[in-house]
Amino acid sequence: xxxxxxxxxxxxxxxxxxxxxxxxxxxxxxxxxxxxxxxxxxxxxxxxxxxxxxxxxxxxxxxxxxxxxxxxxxxxxxxxxxxxxxxxxxxxxxxxxxxxxxxxxxxxxxxxxxxxxxxxxxxxxxxxxxxxxxxxxxxxxxxxxxxxxxxxxxxxxxxxxxxxxxxxxxxxxxxxxxxxxxxxxxxxxxxxxxxxxxxxxxxxxxxxxxxxxxxxxxxxxxxxxxxxxxxxxxxxxxxxxxxxxxxxxxxxxxxxxxxxxxxxxxxxxxxxxxxxxxxxxxxxxxxxxxxxxxxxxxxxxxxxxxxxxxxxxxxxxxxxxxxxxxxxxxxxxxxxxxxxxxxxxxxxxxxxxxxxxxxxxxxxxxxxxxxxxxxxxxx
Numbered sequence: 001x002x003x004x005x006x007x008x009x010x011x012x013x014x015x016x017x018x019x020x021x022x023x024x025x026x027x028x029x030x031x032x033x034x035x036x037x038x039x040x041x042x043x044x045x046x047x048x049x050x051x052x053x054x055x056x057x058x059x060x061x062x063x064x065x066x067x068x069x070x071x072x073x074x075x076x077x078x079x080x081x082x083x084x085x086x087x088x089x090x091x092x093x094x095x096x097x098x099x100x101x102x103x104x105x106x107x108x109x110x111x112x113x114x115x116x117x118x119x120x121x122x123x124x125x126x127x128x129x130x131x132x133x134x135x136x137x138x139x140x141x142x143x144x145x146x147x148x149x150x151x152x153x154x155x156x157x158x159x160x161x162x163x164x165x166x167x168x169x170x171x172x173x174x175x176x177x178x179x180x181x182x183x184x185x186x187x188x189x190x191x192x193x194x195x196x197x198x199x200x201x202x203x204x205x206x207x208x209x210x211x212x213x214x215x216x217x218x219x220x221x222x223x224x225x226x227x228x229x230x231x232x233x234x235x236x237x238x239x240x241x242x243x244x245x246x247x248x249x250x251x252x253x254x255x256x257x258x259x260x261x262x263x264x265x266x267x268x269x270x271x272x273x274x275x276x277x278x279x280x281x282x283x284x285x286x287x288x289x290x291x292x293x294x295x296x297x298x299x300x301x302x303x304x305x306x307x308x309x310x311x312x313x314x315x316x317x318x319x320x321x322x323x324x325x326x327x328x329x330x331x332x333x334x335x336x337x338x339x340x341x342x343x344x345x346x347x348x349x350x351x352x353x354x355x356x357x358x359x360x361x362x363x364x365x366x367x368x369x370x371x372x373x374x375x376x377x378x379x
Contacts, residue, residue, distance in 0.1 A: 008160075008371070011153050019377035020149040026142030029071075029116055030105040033138060037065055038098040054078045054100040056089050064094035071104040071117050072097060076135040084124035086136065090117060102141050115154040118161050119146040122372050147374040157371050168364050175357050179346065186342035193335045194325060195297040201327040207320025210283040210291070214256075214316060215273030218242060233274035234258035236265040245270035247279050252292040254278040254302070254319055261312040262303035266292040278319055290332040293339050294324040 039061065044051065047062030055078035074080075074087035077100055081087060089101070097103050106113035128140040149157075206212060215232075223231060223240025230238035234257050253265040257276040266289065273279050282288050295302065305318040327335070345352040 008153060008156050011156065012149070012374075015150045015152065016377065019375035020147045020153075021377050022145045023110075023148045024142060025104075025116070025120075025144040025146060028110040028146070028148055029107055029113065031138065031142065032066070032070075032103045032105055033075075033099075035065060036097050036099050036101075036103060038100075039096070050091070050095050052089065052091060052095055052097045052101055055087050058098070061096050063096065065096050066091075066103065067094045068092070068105065069113060070095070070097075071113055071120075072101040073104065073120065073141065074136065075100050075102050075138075075141075076131075076133055079134045079136050080125055080129050084126045085121055086123070086125045088117060088120060090114075102136070102138065111148055112151065112154045112158055114158045114162070116146065118157065118368060119372055120144070122369060147372065147376070149374060160371060161368055164364055164367060168360055171360055172357060175360070179354065179357075182342070182346050186339070186346050189342060190293055190339055191297055193338065194294050197327070198325050201325035201331075203323050204326045205320060206280070206291070206322050206324060207317075209326060210280055210286050212254075212316050212319050213247075213273070213279045213281070215246060215275055215277050215279065217274045217276070218272065229270055229272050230267075231272040231274060232265075232267075233276035235260045235276075236263060238271075239274075242272045245272055247271050247273045248281055250282070250288050252280040252288045252295065254280075254295065254314070256314040256316070256319075257311055259312065261306045261314045262299070264292060264295045264299060264302070278314075278316060285326065285329070287329065287332045287336060289336045289340075291324070293336065295322070298322055298324070 039051070041059070044059055045062045047060055049061050049064040050057045051059040051061045052072055054074035054076060070091045072089040072091055078087055091097075104113065104116065106116075123144060123146065125136060125140075125144075129136060148154075217233065218231060218240075220240070222242060224243075225241060227241035227243045229242050229245040231240050231242050232253060232255075233239050234255060236253070236255065247267070247270060249267065249269050251267055251271075251273075253267060253273065255261055255263045255265070255276065256278050280286075280288055280291050301322065302314065302319070306312050306314045346354075348354070
């Protein structure tokens with residue numbers, strides 16, 4: 001038990017031993033939605049004041065309609081996080097808010113706005129989000145129930161969580177800086193091992209040493225979530241799942257259409273490649289994973305070959321004409337082993353620095369939940 005937690009428990013014993021009231025949000029904050037003013041993008045004049053929408057700052061404008069400290073909660077569009085909590089933004093100073101975000105102000109005699117911010121971060125709004133365009137109505141907003149302990153307890157909770165938030169932000173900044181350094185180190189070694197060894201190894205066009213295969217498109221009715229094999233088309237995220245694969249595990253992918261044209265990916269499992277994706281599998285002179293790393297070194301070259309007349313498109317010929325160093329298979333394996341270690345450290349969410357970042361966030365969420373869990377007072 002920390003010193004601050006002990007203090008809160010003493011205050012609970014002293015001020016609310018029988019529990020705390022759970023009150024509707026409409027009773028504990030001022031809702032200023034009737035003061036909002038949407039301004040179309042074409043009518044906005046650039047300036048210094050943040051222009052807020054459902055999920056944060058959308059633009060900057062030359063005037064403001066609010067001045068103070070406010071809590072913004074997404075009304076429609078981007079209104080819900082992956083964990084079911086509402087999209088919240090803490091806003092201070094002179095701001096403009098459009099009609100896609102509810103705006104909450106403090107009722108000092110009822111609740112600290114900062115406490116309300118933390119309390120709302122803990123609620124699940126999944127059941128009240130309605131419509132094809134996700135929406136949290138003002139009626140639903142007003143009915144959200146949150147625990148309202150005495151102000152002295154709220155102050156202590158805010159103090160702890162703000163301190164934790166500041167510490168977490170500092171640690172995340174350090175870890176993200178370290179992660180960025182590792183990424184640069186990884187890119188450096190990748191270039192040293194591949195791109196800068198063109199004089200040492202034989203250089204060949206990809207089309208001379210392996211086949212660049214194009215997939216086949218599937219109709220949408222064949223894509224089912226409970227099928228086994230991911231289907232790729234125009235991006236590195238699956239568009240669905242199919243019951244068959246047309247590509248083997250450990251295959252390099254090159255996206256050839258759309259905004260992601262020229263992007264390189266790799267699949268360690270079998271999948272279905274549509275016609276929006278070129279693939280390179282193992283050959284007797286190339287390891288597919290080596291090709292993946294070699295093409296990452298030439299990502300900019302491939303993107304420069306994308307045609308932008310209409311839908312962005314990368315021709316197969318352009319990929320086939322890319323020249324890569326082609327060392328013997330044993331050297332390709334050695335390079336892959338080295339780069340896989342860097343890749344795992346940088347990108348794998350289950351190990352290394354990304355996992356540490358995730359652990360920090362989970363620790364914060366655990367303590368926030370613990371501090372905001374109260375026994376309800378029954379009248």
